[in-house]
Amino acid sequence: MRVAPLRPGSYFLSGNAACAEAAIHAGCRFFAAYPITPASDIGERLARRFAGTEDGIFIQCEDELASMAMVLGASAAGAKSMTATSGPGFSLMMENIGLGIMMELPCVVVDVQRGGPSTGLPTLPSQGDVLQARWGTHGDYPMVVLTPESAQEMFHCTLRAFNLAERLRMPVLILSEESVGHTNEPVSVPDAHAIETVSRKMTTVPPLAYRSYEPDDHGVPAMAPLGKGYGVTLTGLSHDERGAPRASDPENHQKLVERLFAKVEAHCPQILLYEEELTEDAELVVIAYGAVGRPAKAAVLQARQQGLKVGLFRPISLFPVPEARLLELARRVRGFVVAEMNAGQFAREVERCVRPVPVRSLSSLAAVHKPEEILHVIEGWAHVD
Secondary structure (H helix, E strand, O other): OOOOOOOOEEEEEEHHHHHHHHHHHHOOOEEEEOOOOOOHHHHHHHHHHHOOOOOOEEEEOOOHHHHHHHHHHHHHOOOOEEEEEOHHHHHHHHHHHHHHHHHOOOEEEEEEEOEOOOOOEOOOOOOOOHHHHHHOOOOOOOOOEEOOOOHHHHHHHHHHHHHHHHHHOOEEEEEEEHHHHOOEEEEEEOOHHHOOOOOOOEOOOOHHHOOOOOEOOOOOEOEOOOOOOOOOOOOOOOEOOOOOEOOOOHHHHHHHHHHHHHHHHHOHHHHOOEEEEOOOOOOEEEEEOHHHHHHHHHHHHHHHHOOOOEEEEEEOEEEOOOHHHHHHHHOOOOEEEEEEOOOOHHHHHHHHHHOOOOEEEEEOOOOOOOHHHHHHHHHHHHOOO
8 A cells, every 4th residue: 555745744653654754855765674573664664655656666675684785785876775674683784784884885774673682572662772783893983873762853863864874975873662663643744845955975076087985075985976987996895095905904994994983073063962951950960862761851850840950861863972061961960870771781881971970870671761760760869978
């Protein structure tokens, strides 16, 4: 059954449906994936939309390795491309995500997280892929990771992910969760003219002068259209600006990887995004992201009603870590509580940034925290001298 395009207005959508619709608004016209709970309905909706009025391609692949490879190939050919998966499939994609980083191919990867390890809990939420999202493939590399808390934010994060991928010429990850992907709630779809869309920078030099990895002033190489006489080299090997392999040249590799990091750092003002509530006079700050941000906000408001000076810091861009802002908060608060659906993965990043200010990890491995669970920890902290 085909799905009609959404006109500007308010709709009752799941996070997964909002992701699919936003991808189309961002210009995505290629989607490849292998079915997996709880991410399959992103692809299902895109398949129906592409079969309707949108000029797009949907491919159900034989596995996640193939789907990630196809996404990279489509990007190299000029298409805005995306895939969606969950934990086990995310693991299988890692090698080709690393290939995309080295080849500098823009694309979006959505991980609708579920409980693990292994097959784990296919129908329950988790945030257990946080450190995998940052360090899942081998080597040293930068990564941009976004974490929406709602269907509305999933819409905006998907738009943002495509724009960042195109601007930075790299894969960008969205860490969603089953609870976000399958929660139906109001989503406002703006007029298409009000949606910012970014397209990759294309070279303006003649074919004989083009170098596949020659960076601009912001460290990002321009791409070239295929089939127009340009010699384009894409390789996973360490390479020079022409794309020629330099696999035995450590100095060249140092320069290459440092540039990959530098281009992300240079664009941090466009990447970093977070929400703060009541942090101006806070003595304790609760840090939560994704779906946990919602009960965390409720707990903070309840604590304020008791006269406790508590604030909320909710990173929407999880990586790069907003280190400068965390350090500013650490200079004037007594402690942090990090609530997350894992065994304390992002809490380790917070500890690294705010040391020696104490950080308490409040973990839940297979369910979104209840506000009273977070409030109990806040109250316990308030009674510590």
